[in-house]
Amino acid sequence: MQESQVDMTVFEAILAKRCVRSYTAQAVSLDTIHILLEAAAHAPTALHHEPWAFAIIRDKQLLKDISNCAKPLFVQELQKTGSTPGCLAEPDFDIFYEASTLILICSKQTGPFMIADCWLAAENLMLAACAMKLGSCVIGAALTALNMPDIKVKLNIPEEFSVIAPIILGYPSGDTPPSPRKKPLILTLTS
Numbered sequence: 001m002q003e004s005q006v007d008m009t010v011f012e013a014i015l016a017k018r019c020v021r022s023y024t025a026q027a028v029s030l031d032t033i034h035i036l037l038e039a040a041a042h043a044p045t046a047l048h049h050e051p052w053a054f055a056i057i058r059d060k061q062l063l064k065d066i067s068n069c070a071k072p073l074f075v076q077e078l079q080k081t082g083s084t085p086g087c088l089a090e091p092d093f094d095i096f097y098e099a100s101t102l103i104l105i106c107s108k109q110t111g112p113f114m115i116a117d118c119w120l121a122a123e124n125l126m127l128a129a130c131a132m133k134l135g136s137c138v139i140g141a142a143l144t145a146l147n148m149p150d151i152k153v154k155l156n157i158p159e160e161f162s163v164i165a166p167i168i169l170g171y172p173s174g175d176t177p178p179s180p181r182k183k184p185l186i187l188t189l190t191s
Contacts, residue, residue: 008131017127018178020097020135023170027058027100028134036169039128040105043120046113052121055104055155055163062154063102067095070145077144088141095142099168102139104146108160118164126167135172142166 037054045051057063071093075085087093096102103125105118126136145151146163157163 010127013127013131017130018135018176019137020168020170020172020176021137022173022176023097023099023135023168024173025098025100026171028169028171032132032134033101033103033169035132036103036125036128040121040125043117043124045117045120046111049109049111049114049117051107051109051111051114051117052164053106053108053161055106055157057102057104057155058100063096063099064094065154066102066142066145066151067093069148069151070095070142073144074141095139096168097137099135099137099170101169103167103169104155104157104163105165105167106157106161106163108158108162115164122165122167129169133171134169135176136167136169139166139168 033056040052040054041050057066071088074095075088078085078088088095105122105125107114107118122138126138129136143163143166146155146166149159152159152161152163
């Protein structure tokens with residue numbers, strides 16, 4: 001099966017989607033990345049603003065540098081909440097889990113729906129990746145670092161843009177078991 005072929009229904013992809021944190025060294029092709037960006041760009045958007053823009057990082061050293069910058073910033077954020085840093089405190093820990101690609105969904109727009117729109121695009125991208133047998137995971141711990149002016153300059157992200165959704169992408173190095181989920185909590189059901 002070619003990596004750009006899809007053999008899942010949408011519901012099968014929703015049920016199969018996992019946060020993958022272990023990847024092979026195989027790079028995701030640019031053709032596949034473009035297909036995933038097309039899926040993202042077909043997300044619903046409030047008022048048809050389509051606020052998203054994308055940055056694709058595939059340079060291993062740059063990913064390592066961003067990881068090294070992001071870890072202490074996120075550890076500080078965790079300590080403010082009384083949480084423990086866990087593996088983030090380990091010097092060799094890679095916040096991007098050795099994934100071959102980091103896709104950043106960015107926006108320069110403001111408004112009440114811009115963040116939701118970008119996250120809808122993120123979900124489209126991740127479900128399409130799952131259907132194409134790729135792994136993905138949101139790396140929220142990198143968000144503070146990714147929005148620092150010097151990091152944005154390194155990534156050629158204009159100053160007026162903000163990184164909204166950082167998503168790693170690659171070929172899973174094994175199976176990721178499902179996480180248990182609670183049944184939907186229904187607060188109201190009218191007839």
